[in-house]
Amino acid sequence: MNIPFSKVPLGGNEYKYIDEVLKSGWLTTSSKALRFEKLFSEYVGVRYACAVNSCTSALHLAVEAAGIRKGDKVLVPSLTFTASAEILRYMEADPVFLDVEYGTGLISPSVLKKALDKHPDVKALILVHYGGQAPLMTSHEGDGILDICRQKKIILIEDAAHAFPAKFNDRFIGSFGDITCFSFYANKTITTGEGGMLVTDNEEIYKRAKIMRLHGINRDIWERFTSNKSSWEYDVVAPGYKYNMPDVNAAIGLAQLEKAEYFRSQRQRCASFYYNELKNVPEIDLPVCAGPLENHSWHLFPIIIKPGAKVTRNDFIQMMAGESIGTSVHYKPLHRMTYYRDTYNLVPDDFPDTERIWNGTVSLPIYPGLKDDELNYVCGTIKKIIQ
Numbered sequence: 001m002n003i004p005f006s007k008v009p010l011g012g013n014e015y016k017y018i019d020e021v022l023k024s025g026w027l028t029t030s031s032k033a034l035r036f037e038k039l040f041s042e043y044v045g046v047r048y049a050c051a052v053n054s055c056t057s058a059l060h061l062a063v064e065a066a067g068i069r070k071g072d073k074v075l076v077p078s079l080t081f082t083a084s085a086e087i088l089r090y091m092e093a094d095p096v097f098l099d100v101e102y103g104t105g106l107i108s109p110s111v112l113k114k115a116l117d118k119h120p121d122v123k124a125l126i127l128v129h130y131g132g133q134a135p136l137m138t139s140h141e142g143d144g145i146l147d148i149c150r151q152k153k154i155i156l157i158e159d160a161a162h163a164f165p166a167k168f169n170d171r172f173i174g175s176f177g178d179i180t181c182f183s184f185y186a187n188k189t190i191t192t193g194e195g196g197m198l199v200t201d202n203e204e205i206y207k208r209a210k211i212m213r214l215h216g217i218n219r220d221i222w223e224r225f226t227s228n229k230s231s232w233e234y235d236v237v238a239p240g241y242k243y244n245m246p247d248v249n250a251a252i253g254l255a256q257l258e259k260a261e262y263f264r265s266q267r268q269r270c271a272s273f274y275y276n277e278l279k280n281v282p283e284i285d286l287p288v289c290a291g292p293l294e295n296h297s298w299h300l301f302p303i304i305i306k307p308g309a310k311v312t313r314n315d316f317i318q319m320m321a322g323e324s325i326g327t328s329v330h331y332k333p334l335h336r337m338t339y340y341r342d343t344y345n346l347v348p349d350d351f352p353d354t355e356r357i358w359n360g361t362v363s364l365p366i367y368p369g370l371k372d373d374e375l376n377y378v379c380g381t382i383k384k385i386i387q
Contacts, residue, residue: 005326055183216240
């Protein structure tokens with residue numbers, strides 16, 4: 001068998017919607033992007049959505065619209081992709097890196113409380129829903145992540161690159177924080193090839209993000225060039241960026257959105273298979289699902305090879321590749337990356353649980369098209385290599 005780490009699920013209306021865009025003669029941002037925004041915002045239960053060309057762009061727009069500026073401190077987990085922190089440096093703000101909870105890979109309320117005691121002057125938290133699940137967001141006792149942010153007047157920006165469609169209790173991720181950013185990169189839970197989405201209930205944040213998305217121009221490009229009115233006039237009201245999502249990408253996103261829950265349920269099937277087949281393998285720790293399986297988007301299924309196993313993580317990856325099984329690592333922590341390590345004098349001892357995860361983590365293939373016999377081959381190969 002040849003099993004890649006990730007494989008894009010297609011077969012819906014992608015070709016139909018792309019053909020409609022091509023026949024329209026208007027390939028950049030237009031009606032398909034508008035519809036994608038509308039349907040996506042309705043899906044997650046939020047007032048506004050702004051389609052962009054990447055989740056990194058969405059995060060950049062989020063911190064800019066939230067008023068994060070030079071010298072501001074923002075909490076960020078070290079166990080994340082660099083985009084979660086680099087967008088702060090665009091604004092000359094400073095990330096304050098946090099350890100995460102072993103098992104889930106998430107910032108927990110206890111981690112957040114300790115960080116705020118140590119850094120009472122932070123302005124915001126970038127909360128990463130690692131792997132596709134949310135931490136404790138709210139509770140009756142008022143000690144969830146959102147509760148704490150509200151009590152401390154901390155801006156909550158959610159990096160939900162892994163977390164569509166994920167829920168906490170009966171609410172979709174995207175309907176909690178001040179701003180939430182999603183990724184539609186090629187290997188994400190739904191894809192536009194390249195793309196992202198910023199969502200918010202705050203009208204002022206939405207308006208700012210929408211203007212900054214396209215050069216700081218105060219009129220949408222399709223309105224300027226497709227209107228039957230004679231007015232061509234527009235104004236540049238801020239030094240913005242070039243972050244809009246073209247209609248070709250949005251067309252793919254619309255088709256993927258139609259099957260988002262089916263895709264999620266099929267990834268859950270894969271996760272359940274792994275749990276059942278690998279639960280008695282003592283050399284590995286399986287990811288902890290903090291809530292119901294149905295609330296998890298299952299973007300990742302990261303196992304951790306324990307220190308006492310007969311193979312190292314790196315050897316394991318090579319041996320799996322030798323059996324034609326793709327894997328990945330999520331993530332090499334930011335405190336180990338040269339730029340962040342040297343700029344902020346970071347040392348591994350300050351991130352004990354992140355280090356435990358990093359030293360053994362391997363992400364297994366998990367995508368809707370994986371068949372049971374392929375999953376059985378993956379699990380059998382893991383047991384053969386590691387036991």
